[in-house]
Amino acid sequence: MSIRSYGGQSVEVNDEGFLLDQASWTPAMAEAIAEETGLAPLTEKHWKVIAFCREDAAREGQAPGLRRIAKLSGVDMKELYKLFPKGPGKLAARISGLPKPTSCV
Amino acid sequence: MSNTEIAEAVVPETNTAPEPIKKVSIICSKGSLDMAYPALILANAARMSGIDVNLFFTFWGMDIITKSKLNDLHVATVGNPSMKIPTFLGGLPGMEFMATRMMKKEIEKLDLPSIGELLDILEASGTEMYACQMAMEMFKLKREDLVPQVKGVLSAMDFFDKAAGSQVIFI
Known part of the structure; x- marks a missing residue:
């Protein structure tokens, strides 16, 4: 666990960089995490994925797996890998301020 | 020799996290359901x-891409x-059919993708899939017998060239 500063705000993150408190997430933080993980600048498609992940997690109580994102967000699997080349399974959740998804698909 | 001393193991100190x-x-x-899923799900998780x-599909694993x-x-x-079915019962007609149907039901309940969908997902993810040339000849398979997600047919030596720098897992 450590404290990091994202978008001018100090937040607690775990060893893998996932926010501990998803309520503390702000869009500015997503930009800052994107910068840190080499994804910046975020495009409209990234924001579409982020919006879906936050909404779905609020509804379901857990971060969506990648297959779920590809099926329901309107951004397909191939595109997800283009948007998050370093691993969409983890990065989509991390940038959305959610915990690492538990789903393997 | 009553007091044997055991030297403390020397653990090299590292400050960096494992690579x-x-x-x-x-x-x-392997081409059974319980061998195909772990391989494809692990690939997807990676x-x-x-x-x-x-x-790299070889021997019975060819069934997954045929x-x-x-x-x-x-x-x-x-x-x-692991099936806990006595061998003499496991061989009875219909047993395998039943066990397979039960597992497929569980897979559906968990909303896991079918083998076909998993192959699609893997292709979209950029996973490179290859068939073994020797197994192709052995089972008299042609390129058109294989699913289109397969990128090519390789000899085992070609496979090891492609595997450069990777961890190799055998399932």
Whole structure:
């Protein structure tokens, strides 16, 4: 666990960089995490994925797996890998301020 | 010699975290349902984590990428110690059919993708899938018998060239 500063705000993150408190997430933080993980600048498609992940997690109580994102967000699997080349399974959740998804698909 | 001294193990000190895995190559040599799923799900999990993946299908693993077989993979009830079915019963007609149907139901309940969908997902993720040349000849398979997601046919030596720098997993 450590404290990091994202978008001018100090937040607690775990060893893998996932926010501990998803309520503390702000869009500015997503930009800052994107910068840190080499994804910046975020495009409209990234924001579409982020919006879906936050909404779905609020509804379901857990971060969506990648297959779920590809099926329901309107951004397909191939595109997800283009948007998050370093691993969409983890990065989509991390940038959305959610915990690492538990789903393997 | 009553007081044997045991030297404390010397553990080298490291300040750096272990190097993350960058690439895995999975050899899929079995075509039963309970061998196909672990291989494909592991490959998918690796890609979702940003790890590069090669899949090399050989021997019975060819069934996973053979058009006429991939939707009809079975669970083995004979020679499968985890099934807890006595061998003499496991061999009875219909046993394998039943066990396979039960597992497929569980897979559906968990909303896991079918083998066909998993192959699509893996292709979209950039997983490279290869068929073994020798197994192709052995089972008299042609390129058109294989699913289109397969990128090519390789000899085992070609496979090891492709696997450069990766961890190799045999399933």
